[in-house]
Amino acid sequence: MLNQPMLRCPNCGNQVPAKVVSVVDADQTPNEKVILLSGNLNAFQCPNCGSVVRVAAPLMYHDAKKELLLAFVPPELNLPKAEREKVIGDMMRDLTKIIPQGSFKSYMFQPREALTMQGMMDTIYEAEGISPQMMKEQRERMSLLEQLLGAPPESQASIIRQNDARIDQQLMQTISLLIQRMANEGQTEVARALAALQQLMLENSTFGSQVMADAQAQEAIVQEVTEALNAIGDRPTRADFLAKAVEYADDELRLQALVGLARPVFDYQFFEELTARIESATGDERLTLEGLREDLVELTQVLDAQSQAGVEGAMQTLQTLTRAASPEALDDLIRENLPAFDETFLSVLMEMLQQAEEAGNAALLNRLQAIYSRVMAALRQQMPPELLLVNEALTAPSEEEAAALINARAKDMGMALLGTIDAVRDAVAARGEPELVARLAKVRELAIAALK
Numbered sequence: 177m178l179n180q181p182m183l184r185c186p187n188c189g190n191q192v193p194a195k196v197v198s199v200v201d202a203d204q205t206p207n208e209k210v211i212l213l214s215g216n217l218n219a220f221q222c223p224n225c226g227s228v229v230r231v232a233a234p235l236m237y238h239d240a241k242k243e244l245l246l247a248f249v250p251p252e253l254n255l256p257k258a259e260r261e262k263v264i265g266d267m268m269r270d271l272t273k274i275i276p277q278g279s280f281k282s283y284m285f286q287p288r289e290a291l292t293m294q295g296m297m298d299t300i301y302e303a304e305g306i307s308p309q310m311m312k313e314q315r316e317r318m319s320l321l322e323q324l325l326g327a328p329p330e331s332q333a334s335i336i337r338q339n340d341a342r343i344d345q346q347l348m349q350t351i352s353l354l355i356q357r358m359a360n361e362g363q364t365e366v367a368r369a370l371a372a373l374q375q376l377m378l379e380n381s382t383f384g385s386q387v388m389a390d391a392q393a394q395e396a397i398v399q400e401v402t403e404a405l406n407a408i409g410d411r412p413t414r415a416d417f418l419a420k421a422v423e424y425a426d427d428e429l430r431l432q433a434l435v436g437l438a439r440p441v442f443d444y445q446f447f448e449e450l451t452a453r454i455e456s457a458t459g460d461e462r463l464t465l466e467g468l469r470e471d472l473v474e475l476t477q478v479l480d481a482q483s484q485a486g487v488e489g490a491m492q493t494l495q496t497l498t499r500a501a502s503p504e505a506l507d508d509l510i511r512e513n514l515p516a517f518d519e520t521f522l523s524v525l526m527e528m529l530q531q532a533e534e535a536g537n538a539a540l541l542n543r544l545q546a547i548y549s550r551v552m553a554a555l556r557q558q559m560p561p562e563l564l565l566v567n568e569a570l571t572a573p574s575e576e577e578a579a580a581l582i583n584a585r586a587k588d589m590g591m592a593l594l595g596t597i598d599a600v601r602d603a604v605a606a607r608g609e610p611e612l613v614a615r616l617a618k619v620r621e622l623a624i625a626a627l628k
């Protein structure tokens with residue numbers, strides 16, 4: 177409900193138009209609920225001098241789903257009891273005008289009175305499961321971020337180290353959400369600054385070094401399990417994988433790596449074979465195998481849920497990119513989303529390209545093709561020069577052109593180039609692409625010749 181008096185700006189004396197809100201309903205006026213919770217309800221900016229003028233006005237808040245009815249009459253109005261009750265009664269009448277007819281319930285006879293505006297906000301937040309303690313922590317996170325964004329770049333790292341205990345998972349999540357929101361609102365500068373801060377936090381905090389150490393340990397285990405699988409030979413059978421899984425039965429990290437590396441192996445038939453083996457086992461062995469089956473079922477479910485979430489995230493990123501208003505805006509968005517362009521993203525993009533082509537949707541197809549070529553260009557820029565050269569050599573139209581590329585650049589890279597070729601070959605071989613392995617062998621020959 178609105179009424180519109182003119183206020184006098186206490187700073188310059190100018191008249192300020194003020195639409196004072198006295199009733200907020202979570203369902204009927206959701207925007208005003210957001211403004212209320214941001215602490216800016218009934219605050220008006222003077223068009224002349226920019227000062228913010230706050231109006232101390234009575235307020236009623238209603239949320240039917242939570243059966244919450246709150247009233248606040250500012251104490252500075254110094255209203256006698258009868259007046260206060262009249263004001264609350266008036267607001268009650270205004271509320272019944274905006275809520276659906278017949279939705280009046282018994283809790284609405286007696287609104288809870290809040291003593292302060294902050295108290296009213298806390299009660300609303302608590303009804304949504306957000307405690308004052310959580311609010312306080314979130315405010316502290318925001319103020320740390322504001323401090324860091326306002327600090328000169330050379331002092332940011334030391335501010336981060338001083339606030340080491342506050343750098344945690346929740347702060348990282350808060351930053352990620354902010355980056356997304358800023359990018360969606362076109363505030364690319366702020367989004368970029370936040371992404372840089374996040375990176376700086378990972379590099380300069382106990383939390384960050386823990387994250388890195390965990391990632392390294394995990395990577396080492398994946399590497400070890402990969403080698404163990406390669407040692408089995410070219411065509412490992414289900415029985416081979418079952419034997420490996422039994423070997424790792426008490427080792428959650430290795431078991432997890434095994435499932436991650438060979439998810440398709442753990443299919444219905446695998447579990448049937450495992451069950452047959454459980455039924456023929458006795459005693460401790462049987463218990464171990466039963467535990468293993470339980471762990472494998474859980475690991476495959478978690479992995480499937482993760483890849484589903486990955487696909488949904490990729491779809492979202494792709495949708496953001498398709499909404500870019502201009503090629504420049506697209507490049508900005510691509511720069512901000514670089515970490516999101518993984519294999520999942522590229523396969524989702526390829527799938528969408530194919531669908532657009534089959535549907536004959538030329539406009540969408542054009543858009544997706546532009547996204548594809550700009551993303552690939554951005555990824556190439558991110559690549560180490562050795563990897564870039566290997567890629568270019570592999571996609572060169574002829575062997576002569578590949579040789580020319582390698583001859584021109586190999587000398588500067590030295591033996592690092594051979595190391596890169598071998599790493600790519602191992603990765604490709606693990607995926608089972610013999611043709612590409614053969615082409616890499618050719619590239620390796622050319623590189624050795626060029627390095628001589």
Ligand SMILES: [Zn+2]
Nearest residue numbers: 185188222225
């Ligand atoms: Zn003013």
